[in-house]
Amino acid sequence: NAGVTQTPKFRILKIGQSMTLQCTQDMNHNYMYWYRQDPGMGLKLIYYSVGAGITDKGEVPNGYNVSRSTTEDFPLRLELAAPSQTSVYFCASLFSGNTIYFGEGSWLTVV
Amino acid sequence: KQEVTQIPAALSVPEGENLVLNCSFTDSAIYNLQWFRQDPGKGLTSLLLIQSSQREQTSGRLNASLDKSSGRSTLYIAASQPGDSATYLCAVKILQGAQKLVFGQGTRLTINP
Numbered sequence: 001n002a003g004v005t006q007t008p009k010f011r012i013l014k015i016g017q018s019m020t021l022q023c024t025q026d027m028n029h030n031y032m033y034w035y036r037q038d039p040g041m042g043l044k045l046i047y048y049s050v051g052a053g054i055t056d057k058g059e060v061p062n063g064y065n066v067s068r069s070t071t072e073d074f075p076l077r078l079e080l081a082a083p084s085q086t087s088v089y090f091c092a093s094l095f096s097g098n099t100i101y102f103g104e105g106s107w108l109t110v111v
Numbered sequence: 112k113q114e115v116t117q118i119p120a121a122l123s124v125p126e127g128e129n130l131v132l133n134c135s136f137t138d139s140a141i142y143n144l145q146w147f148r149q150d151p152g153k154g155l156t157s158l159l160l161i162q163s164s165q166r167e168q169t170s171g172r173l174n175a176s177l178d179k180s181s182g183r184s185t186l187y188i189a190a191s192q193p194g195d196s197a198t199y200l201c202a203v204k205i206l207q208g209a210q211k212l213v214f215g216q217g218t219r220l221t222i223n224p
Contacts, residue, residue, distance in 0.1 A: 102156075
């Protein structure tokens with residue numbers, strides 16, 4: 001049981017490039033989330049999904065897009081990367097009402 | 112809008128001491144409150160989850176309390192050890208919408224041998 005798996009772990013992007021952060025969970029959880037964490041700050045919600053085919057914006061969605069074609073996968077797309085998107089990104093999942101599980105994080109630097 | 116605050120931002124104590132970490136939130140309409148541990152370069156691990164109807168939860172040397180009416184939670188760590196050094200975050204699950212969590216900024220705890 002792998003839990004929540006994120007790839008890549010580290011990535012350096014140039015301004016204007018695009019990339020996708022992958023997230024997969026094998027616990028059959030219906031809810032999935034993408035958060036970003038800036039140094040010394042808490043986590044801010046980017047996008048979330050309540051099930052396959054359903055996504056919605058969180059607190060800081062600008063510059064990002066998501067899709068949820070299957071229960072297991074919830075990729076986060078960065079379009080036209082900007083220095084302000086330098087952060088640590090965490091994917092998480094939970095089954096209604098229960099404990100939330102986090103991936104190990106993806107460190108992204110935009111230069 | 113729900114806001115979660117953790118004070119202090121950093122705390123350093125000698126090994127063996129009992130300590131309390133604080134978490135406050137502005138809206139008492141919460142589903143539950145969780146405390147997490149985050150080690151450097153790692154994701155978050157859930158330590159304790161308190162449902163809105165509960166007053167406290169215990170796990171080993173950890174005890175978390177919840178006072179919804181005052182918008183406060185505390186995490187008590189007994190007989191602290193160097194291995195407890197980490198950042199501790201609290202998060203409340205709001206009632207509206209898709210079970211979203213609102214996080215505090217975290218308290219960076221250092222236990223000195």
